[in-house]
Amino acid sequence: MRILVVGAGDIGMPIIKQLSEEGHILAVIEPDEDKCREIAEHADAAIFIGSGDDPEIWKEVEADKIDVALVLTNEDEVNLRACQIAKKEYGIPLVIARAHQPENKERIRESGADIVICPSEETRRLFLNVLETPGLETIYENLAMNFKIVKVKVPFNGNAVGKTINQLNIPDECRVIGIFRECELTYVDGDAVLKGGDQVIVCGPRKLVEEIVDKFRSIEVT
DSSP, X not given: OEXXXXXXXXTHHHHHHHHHHTTOEEEXXXXXXXXXXXXXXXXXXXXXXXXXXXXXXXXHHTGGGOSEEEEOOSOHHHHHHHHXXXXXXXXXXXXXXXXXXXXXXXXXXHHTOSEEXXXXXXXXXXXXXXXHTTTEEEEEEETTTXXXXXXXXXXXXXXXXXXXXXXXXOOTTOEEEEEEETTEEEXXXXXXXXXXXXXXXXXXXXXXXXXXXXXXXXXXXX
């Protein structure tokens, strides 16, 4: 594939090196000359010294021939403008962007990014998963949309064992997507009976999902 990487910082540089090793045709836009020299030493890429929000440098890159744009600078305003140029001026099929601040994710998406990733959000999710594991894993969370998907494990001595999903009185705004049982995913309805060790996938508004998780994790007190 022909891939354009905008920004060779802490995230962009290792991605550039890996994509080069995989044999992709790479172009890189980066304003820091020292980083450009590092790219030249460790990757096979066409290097363009400048800012990703400069329309003139996109002409030099021949952006109309690019298949994928990875917009990865540390500056959200630069990323926003770069996504506008990539999608709205050149129609690049896939634009993946970094959001430095979580509150800027939607703005960057609206500017033209097909996928927006916020490393700080992902790091927080990973740390919380480590804290909550093995009983709970956050699969996806979007603060702006008030939406969350989790995988929660039913304890073998849990109150939910032997009950149907309907008996747990799950709010209408939430859904049980499926159950992992003995390493197999089963799509279920409200009549499904829960077993100890089931890993239940639940989605819905964040606060409601967190309340539902307690129902699946509660343990019989004797």
